[in-house]
Amino acid sequence: MNAKTDFLLYIEDLGVSFDGFKAVDGLNLYVERNELRVIIGPNGAGKTTVLDMICGKTQPTQGSIRFKDRELVGMAEHQIVRSGVGRKFQTPSIYENLTVFENLEVSYPKGRSVFGSLAFRTTPEVVERIHQVAEQIFLKEALDLEGAFLSHGQKQWLEIGMLLMQEPELLMLDEPVAGMSAPEREKTAELLNRIRKGRSIIIIEHDMEFVSRIADTVTVLHLGKILAEGSMQEIQHNPNVIEVYLGH
Amino acid sequence: MKAIYNRLFGGTTGVVQLGILAAILMIVLPLSLDIFRLNLVGKYLTYAFVALGLVLLWGKAGVLSLGQGVFFGLGGYCMAMFLKLEASDPISTKIQSTPGIPDFMDWNQITQLPAFWMPFKSLPFTLLAVVVVPSIVAFVLGVAMFKRRVGGVYFAIITQALALILSLAIDGNQGYTGGRNGITDLRTLLGWDIRSSHAQYLLYFTTCGLLVLAIVLSQWMLSGKLGKMLLAMRDREDRVRFSGYDVSMFKVFTFCFAAALSGVGGALFVLQVGFISPSLVGIVPSIEMVIFAAVGGRVSLLGAVYGTLLVNTGKSLFSENFPQLWLFAMGGLFIAVVVLFPNGLAGVVELIRKKVSPFLKNLRTSSTLPTSGSTPLPSPDKP
């Protein structure tokens, strides 16, 4: 397949089945550069599974995922990351036994090979970058705190920060504001609007109010298929969507 | 400079702790033990190399291998092959039907030195092989296992099977390996009699020196980014993987490093004890090594050394007096450690330090209080 497009991410006919159950089925998704795409959908719609396939965690049974015109399907996870895809997990995944500083430090995209890690040194440049990111994710005061002592919301931010350290061209966030308080959501929306410059972002989110504040385009997933796609306005007035998702 | 010092020794506490160990090994023990006992300690210390590797592999990388005896054995056999060839010169073996080959080959009607023995005529090759052969085996096995995400119990069982296979393979090929008796009658290293007490002292100190070096090297590795990556991997392996790291290669590397350390231990064993046999390669010694590391505290480098020394001293005392009971004692000890002190000796020491240090602080402050009380400071309101 030769896609002559400007899309950063170009997904065609993507599908996966788990023991015959089609969790995602014939999905087409195109994400442009600098776009912020939100994927919504009821529980079990297959949202997380789509991200899993993009980042190589789950092998699709059909279809193609092209990122910067390179096929991602079949690539090793770490290679996909190195090509510029960053992914936040649905449950915050940080290193509880490392400090915030160290969490960010080990996410810095240098010294990723074994021998590279032996030779790696935390240069002033690295420290500078860590402070910069810590400032962005509201954790400047918490640099010396171990990950385990962070609040749930702070963990979510830290994981976003760990991705920012890698400066990915495509950032995928699975429910970044889940479990956050209202003020924390506020700050996260602010954060997302700041970090979206110069990169594409895919966000999975349930909170409609939050979605309407950040999304360019919203994709509604239902039973592994796309139910609707469009602006938040269009989605909110789409009768199918109202029926399966917003209705309850 | 300061940074390098911290990375090599783990700061001042690290230096003090390593200094204490080095002083015990290189001053206290040589002064207080006769050469027979010291040689025994030297033998235990060669196991400590394996235990050290297990701290890295099991304690730090979270991968339990029950087959580290394999690498100890490979290192030991490499060394033994060199020494055996030296001991089998045509003159001392002239009564054999084929002079110039090891005696057990001659007994097995082998008339020519097998090709894989040839390079072991060279000492530099042998020394290299002691490190490289175990590493290569670990690399092949590690890549095959870790790339497929085989870990935990499965990995432990597979390494155990490897230990069994290797010990049976050595046992079953007497003509090439010396079989069950192993390779024995090793006397000289480049003409130097390794059984003289002078040589045994020197080999003992060499073992101590290399062990300290191995600890410092391990400390250096752990103190840098690699150590943090291993910690992060134990914490959230997926997060590490999806941060652009090839997690399996970190495990492969640690496995290889642990194997290389074990190989060095095996070679030093052969030099000090003068023989090697498949009984040092198989399942039982492999599990014993894990117990040494567990007793010492599986995350503590120094703990592994103390654990090895302690368990082995206990073993020799026990088996001199109640030989039948030793296995039960060993099993009981292992269970006790795992259940009561999951961090082993190092954990107990840490616990005591935590309990004692506030007490010491109290002592210090209360002893300074009276002095300041007896000579009251001139107060500003009394000019």
Ligand SMILES: Nc1ncnc2c1ncn2[C@@H]1O[C@H](COP(=O)(O)OP(=O)(O)OP(=O)(O)O)[C@@H](O)[C@H]1O
């Ligand atoms: N590895 C797997 N094996 C079997 N079934 C799976 C696997 N991963 C996901 N599923 C199933 O696929 C479906 C989609 O799951 P997915 O996690 O993608 O949903 P989601 O849209 O992210 O839901 P939520 O909003 O609850 O996070 C679910 O029915 C789930 O049980």
Ligand SMILES: [Mg+2]
């Ligand atoms: Mg999900």
